[in-house]
Amino acid sequence: MPRLDAPVPDSALIDEVADWLMERALTESTVEEIVEGCFLRLHAAGIPLMRAHVAFRTLHPLHDAVGLSWTPGEGLTERRFQREDSSEQVWQESPPQHLIRTGTPFLRRRLTGPEALLDFPVLREFRDQGGTDYLIYLSAFDQAHTSGFWGSWLAGRDGGFSEGDIRALRRIQQRFAVALKVTIKDQIARIVVATYLGPDAGERVLMGQIRRGDGETIDAAIWMSDLRDSTTLAGSVPPEDYLALLNSYFECTAGAVLANGGEVLLLIGDAVLAIFPVQAGEEAACAAALRAARDARTRLAALNQTRNAAGAAPLALGIGLHLGALMFGNIGVPERLQFTVTGPAANEVARLEALTKTLERPVLASAAFAERLPHAWKSLGMHDLRGVEGAREIFAPPD
């Protein structure tokens, strides 16, 4: 506990925080753990923290930046920011925005006493909450300042931060920065890979399956879907609108797959190739795929209602469902790969999907798939699938 007459943080404990950061940087798993651990230890070492905060840009499809706030009472809370949030007035008038805009690395504001300067709206709020002293800093991760983070410290003690406190915080700052840099960069690598390869394929690649031919044979229920008349549609709207149309269409199809436990392997034009790996039995995998098919139709019906209201033509889909063994791995050339499925079953599901147009059915299943589910499938007879030896019996799901 700091003595009130000589507010100096415990030097040995500050050393320990420095060492802890270095050690954790290579072993600790998340940004949250490093941030919370650091703030907690600084507080325990005697730094009079009422609140500590750190915020950084990330590379994620759904959010642009993350902010982590810590108070002794409530611990760590996290907030995620979208790109649009940066135009909000609160951000525009904030101290970090000022630092970024002016390239100032550091700012200090007393919140009480004769030297008090409350020139940002948020400082008045902090003062009203009992804050006495505010430090904010920018920390870049590289020379070009293309990435980095900013952090702030709020003191709650009369008199604010002592010189000793400020020296200690400055000492920690560098190690904190490198620990965050390493962890954030690792996290970004994982997020980007999962976004573009899917979580499963992404995980395999990050575990080392990155050579052409790396992969394995898996059993899976296989899904192939596409958008009817996409060529006509594509030709009738401007390219940007077609992109938006496709994205809302993917919400219905790929979205339904993801929501029902499937793995989206490939987006080819408007087509979605997905798998539901057999983990808890073939019946479970096929049941999940069928649920996803129904989910996709429900979502599309809702989308079409919106489109109808806006005077746009409805969209229609075709889905082929199959079950079989697939080679799941890297194809391509050594320096340019795709993690995907190959094998006869992949071809069959594509042909099955193409048949949905001819037979005018939204969903068709192969015998191999239908046999796994005890539903009242409707047989549509034997059909030839282009490129597949021998006619196949085709089924439609009970509606």
Next chain:
Amino acid sequence: MTPETALEITQWTISEGLKGSPETEILTGFCERLVVQGMPLLRANLSQPTLHPIIGGHNFIWWRDEATAVEEDWQRSFRQEGVQASRIPFSYMSSEDIWRLRCRLGPDEAPSEFPLLERFRARGATDYFALGTAFGEAHRLGPADRVLSSWVSDAPDGFDDRQIAIIEQLVPSLALTVKGTSAYRIANGVIATYLGADAGRRVLGGEILRGTGETIRAALWYCDLQGFTKIADTTPRDRLLGMLDDYFECMVTTVHEHGGQVLKFMGDGLLAIFTANRDAASCGAALDAADLVLRRMARLTARRAGEGLPVTGFRVALHLGDVMYGNIGARDRLDFTVVGPAVNEVSRIEAMCRSLDQNLVISAAFAEAARQSSDRLVSLGRYALRGVRRPQELFTLFTEDEGGED
């Protein structure tokens, strides 16, 4: 060395890393600072396995008599030193799960089992000390799960205990510093491998929101293997993959040589784009590539047939149009690719190869822009393409040795 000096070296190392200095500069500065403090250091190597389809890892090597450290990928290092990968100390440490290795190389010591260390001994080395710094599970990216460092002395009695202790104390911050750079390097490599170099750059530069992208004008290339599906049914998996490997190698190499970008592999084919300042340039490049790939594929097929390996035919379609180049997908599952009517059209045009009995079919828009590149463009007639409003005139390249060859 005093604790204060050790701290200063650590602080310096960390701030260099935060500034984004390259690993070679950081290692050079680090070693020079140690030498100034009296460390009898002859050579240092910071070695990191990486996650990459071709490169196994990177070495950053400093010799006292060289001005700066150099960077080498592992394959190159092995060639330079003339040693086998399996017989170096780091490989031994990895396979035996050893994280600390000490080899005395003095004149009284027996020859080392590692040929590499004998080469160092020939250059005056008397002591070799290697350390591994492991990453926690969440920080491992495939085989990139550690930093290995080795330290070589040429002092008469090698390193003393104090010097070893200093090295052990300072290495973690050095390892941490290069790890920050390597995570980004790995992400770059992995994303470029799976998205292509340009798309990869855009994504890592921040274009990761669904819907972000730009309208560009591109020559489009869509190709696949004719008769593949039939063969796939009756060919054992390994031979099938071997065939795909050979054919993809031929397609991708030719596309890349002409400045094209492979956007997607689909089954037995691929979609690629060629972009340049002017349509004539992008179409010229794509046309040259198509012309060449047909010849190469024919030679490849002949060679494979001669070896009794399965073969297929090859078809390619070329088109020109405006496309949206960017992120499509659902929420957090994206693809960075091209979409638009032109993409659908090139697929329709490729489907015409079969009925027109041609292995290269070109759209009118492309032919118009490529006119200057080739006087061999001939019209195939006008056709209705499914889903495309107006009939399209289609073209191909006339080749003299056509007619009679199948």
